[in-house]
Amino acid sequence: MPIQVRQTIVDKRALVCDPAGIRHVFLDNAKNYPKNELQLRMLRPALGAGVLTSNGEDWRRQRRILAPLFSPQQIQVFTAAKARVAAHAVERLRQTQDGSFVDMSLEMGRLTLEMLEHTLFSQGLGRDASEFQHAITRYFDTLGQLDAFDMLGLPDFLPRLNRLRGRATLKFSARVVNDIIANRRHLLASGADAPPDILTLLLKAQDPDTGRFISEQELRDNIVTFIGAGHETTANALTWTLYILSQAPDWRARVEAEIDACFDPAAPTAHLPVTKAVVEETMRLYPPVSMMSRVALHDDMVAGTAIRAGTIVTVAPYVLHRHQTLWNDPDVFDPERFLGANRSDIDRYAYLPFGVGSRVCIGMGFAMSEMLVILGHFLREFRFDLAPGHPVAPEVRLTMRPAHGMKMRVRKRQA
Numbered sequence: 001m002p003i004q005v006r007q008t009i010v011d012k013r014a015l016v017c018d019p020a021g022i023r024h025v026f027l028d029n030a031k032n033y034p035k036n037e038l039q040l041r042m043l044r045p046a047l048g049a050g051v052l053t054s055n056g057e058d059w060r061r062q063r064r065i066l067a068p069l070f071s072p073q074q075i076q077v078f079t080a081a082k083a084r085v086a087a088h089a090v091e092r093l094r095q096t097q098d099g100s101f102v103d104m105s106l107e108m109g110r111l112t113l114e115m116l117e118h119t120l121f122s123q124g125l126g127r128d129a130s131e132f133q134h135a136i137t138r139y140f141d142t143l144g145q146l147d148a149f150d151m152l153g154l155p156d157f158l159p160r161l162n163r164l165r166g167r168a169t170l171k172f173s174a175r176v177v178n179d180i181i182a183n184r185r186h187l188l189a190s191g192a193d194a195p196p197d198i199l200t201l202l203l204k205a206q207d208p209d210t211g212r213f214i215s216e217q218e219l220r221d222n223i224v225t226f227i228g229a230g231h232e233t234t235a236n237a238l239t240w241t242l243y244i245l246s247q248a249p250d251w252r253a254r255v256e257a258e259i260d261a262c263f264d265p266a267a268p269t270a271h272l273p274v275t276k277a278v279v280e281e282t283m284r285l286y287p288p289v290s291m292m293s294r295v296a297l298h299d300d301m302v303a304g305t306a307i308r309a310g311t312i313v314t315v316a317p318y319v320l321h322r323h324q325t326l327w328n329d330p331d332v333f334d335p336e337r338f339l340g341a342n343r344s345d346i347d348r349y350a351y352l353p354f355g356v357g358s359r360v361c362i363g364m365g366f367a368m369s370e371m372l373v374i375l376g377h378f379l380r381e382f383r384f385d386l387a388p389g390h391p392v393a394p395e396v397r398l399t400m401r402p403a404h405g406m407k408m409r410v411r412k413r414q415a
């Protein structure tokens with residue numbers, strides 16, 4: 001069924017599973033399908049009005065200014081910082097007794113937050129690092145739950161329980177971010193060398209069309225946006241990858257062989273085609289962003305189905321990536337799909353872990369290089385096996401994560 005349209009008590013919804021229909025919504029007629037305000041309302045208390053949560057001209061201007069921060073050259077510059085953070089995490093894991101059980105979902109959450117800290121602020125937070133991590137995790141956890149008031153479209157001045165719960169942690173994270181920005185402004189004003197991180201780039205970033213700098217509010221909102229959008233998504237993709245490899249010994253052996261032969265922690269490379277195919281196939285089966293929504297401004301036709309103005313149009317990578325008509329043996333883990341010439345058989349609009357069109361994930365290259373650097377470091381040293389009896393089930397909050405964490409036995413590979 002390419003499109004399913006449902007009228008609920010609250011609104012009209014359409015789920016699009018047809019690649020041509022998805023292309024129409026996300027590319028050809030994208031101006032008719034801005035992001036859904038309901039979704040944005042849920043995220044704005046946490047993320048403000050950064051590039052993820054704005055629409056129209058506001059979004060276009062921010063995206064133009066931020067794009068150079070995530071260029072391939074810039075991602076290359078961040079690789080050294082990422083490698084340092086990954087090496088530190090390996091060292092931390094080395095301290096645990098060989099064969100002990102670790103919740104790798106927590107470990108990956110901590111690691112991806114450290115990655116962001118050290119690329120956003122280069123020296124990390126300096127102080128309050130673990131408290132900040134705790135605050136951020138709790139904050140997004142609380143706000144990730146859609147509030148009934150938002151669903152009913154009630155006005156913003158009515159207090160939301162979730163927001164009240166998250167307010168103290170928000171205040172704390174805002175203070176830390178504000179302090180960091182103020183310190184950096186002082187440093188730059190003093191003429192000292194600016195650290196090569198995202199904060200410096202943001203402070204200097206100018207709109208190529210108008211020469212305008214980013215506002216103070218947008219600066220703060222986008223820092224929090226990068227943490228919000230880049231933390232759990234990447235941690236989940238990595239956790240699911242470790243889980244899947246523990247269930248696929250042949251592929252684990254191929255990944256280990258590639259990393260042993262090609263990955264040098266002192267000069268980390270992101271050129272690991274087998275490992276990359278494994279990550280891509282994992283994100284097919286367990287896409288961290290399991291659905292994306294837009295809203296139709298005007299009546300339209302999508303893949304032969306009439307869509308009325310106001311309909312919420314959803315594309316669900318979790319459904320799309322496992323669709324019988326689009327994939328052979330959709331539930332089978334087979335990274336060969338992404339290797340060599342096979343990749344060109346995959347329809348661009350049937351595989352959307354990072355979305356597609358103008359609102360495609362701005363951090364896609366950043367995340368892929370980060371995941372390969374982390375897997376290179378970790379799988380070179382350790383082997384991860386699922387703890388016997390540990391229940392594994394996906395759960396959708398803001399992202400799709402393992403409902404019960406991922407308890408794994410960690411053994412050293414090179415004794």
Ligand code: HEM
Nearest residue numbers: 052229230233234237289292353354355359361362363367
């Ligand atoms: C495996 C990791 C990641 C996944 C699976 C992922 C997935 C996505 C998806 C599906 C979207 C599009 C949502 C939509 O169209 O409604 C998106 C947007 C976005 N992502 Fe990511 N993301 C990841 C990592 C990152 C990282 C590391 C960053 C930043 C450092 C980041 C920043 C953003 C931002 C700012 C947007 C909004 C772009 C816009 O609307 O113009 N993401 N991401």
